[in-house]
Amino acid sequence: MRALFxxxxxxxxxxxxxxxxxxxxxxxxxxxxxxxxxxTWSQRVGYFNLSGLQVAEVHQYLRPDGTIGLSGDxxxxxxxxxxxxxxxxxFV
Numbered sequence: 103m104r105a106l107f108x109x110x111x112x113x114x115x116x117x118x119x120x121x122x123x124x125x126x127x128x129x130x131x132x133x134x135x136x137x138x139x140x141x142t143w144s145q146r147v148g149y150f151n152l153s154g155l156q157v158a159e160v161h162q163y164l165r166p167d168g169t170i171g172l173s174g175d176x177x178x179x180x181x182x183x184x185x186x187x188x189x190x191x192x193f194v
Contacts, residue, residue, distance in 0.1 A: 145163075147159070
């Protein structure tokens with residue numbers, strides 16, 4: 103899943119204005135479980151093309167300082183590649 107996401111250049115395409123982001127859901131994780139700073143958001147974020155089609159979905163921990171927690175990268179949960187949707191095994 104990560105290879106599809108990385109090879110698709112989703113983060114770079116968003117940075118260059120070719121994709122938009124939308125927070126689909128967010129909440130504060132239980133601090134001992136996530137081991138992230140207070141006020142970190144657990145987020146599901148959708149990546150959308152300019153036609154409004156969702157082409158990827160990730161989970162990330164957005165820290166108060168704007169950085170991404172844990173690995174430092176969003177964790178892909180769904181990627182649309184050549185018309186086929188691929189889902190991570192742990193996606194719910």
